[in-house]
Amino acid sequence: MPDRGEAKRQVMLDAATEVFSERGFVGANLDEVVAAAAVSKQTLYKHFSDKASLFREIVDQIGKQVDGALLELPDPATIEDVDAWIHTLALRFTRLVMDPKVQRIRRLVIAEAPRFPEVADAYWKGGFDRVLGTVGEHFRALTEAGKLRAEDPQLAANHFAGLLLWIPSNHTMFSGRPDVVTDEELQRFAKAGAEAFLRAYG
Incomplete structure (x- = not known):
C-alpha cells in the first residue's frame, strides 16, 4: 500500500487533473487545486515545484x-x-x-x-x-x-x-x-x- 505521502500526492494529482481539464493550463489556478485536494499550498509545493511541473506529472x-x-x-x-x-x-x-x-x-x-x-x-x-x-x-x-x-x-x-x-x-x-x-x-x-x-x- 502507498504511504500517506504518496496517497496525498495522488489526491493532489487527481484534483489537478480535474482543474487542468476544466480550465486548461493558463486558466488553471493552483488555489483551486489546493481547495479540491484539501491540502495547503505548502504541501502542494513540497511535491511539485510549480504549475508546469504539476502539469508534466x-x-x-x-x-x-x-x-x-x-x-x-x-x-x-x-x-x-x-x-x-x-x-x-x-x-x-x-x-x-x-x-x-x-x-x-x-x-x-x-x-x-x-x-x-x-x-x-x-x-x-x-x-x-x-x-x-x-x-x-x-x-x-x-x-x-x-x-x-x-x-x-x-x-x-x-x-x-x-x-x-x-x-x-x-x-x-x-x-x-x-x-x-x-x-x-x-x-x-x-x-x-x-x-x-x-x-x-x-
Missing part, C-alpha cells in the same frame, strides 16, 4: 496508466480462438483510450503542445506510441504462431487503433465532451473495428 501519469493496462497480454500459445480474442482486445483497447479522463488529458496535451512541446512528445512516446508498440509486438507473436497474417505488425497495430478509435475519438475531440460517446456505441465501434481488422489480418 499529470500527463506522465496518464500515459503510464494507458500503457500499464495493456502490458500483460496473453501468450499466443494460450489463445485458442483468435477471433474472439481480437474482439476482446478491441473492446479493452477502445474503453481504455476512450476513458473520459484519458480523453480530457489528450485534448489538454494537444492544446498545450506549442507551450510544452517536450511534454507532448513525452506523452506520445510514453503513452499512445508505447501502447501501439506493445500491441504491435503482440501481433508479431500471433503472426509467428500462425494465428494472424501481419507482415508489418506495427502497421497492423496502427490500423487496429484507427479502426477502433477514428469515430469516437474525433467525435469526442470536436464535441468538447469526454462523455459524448456512450459505452454502447463504444462496444459497436469495437466490434465493427475488430471484424474489419480480422478481414484484413485474420
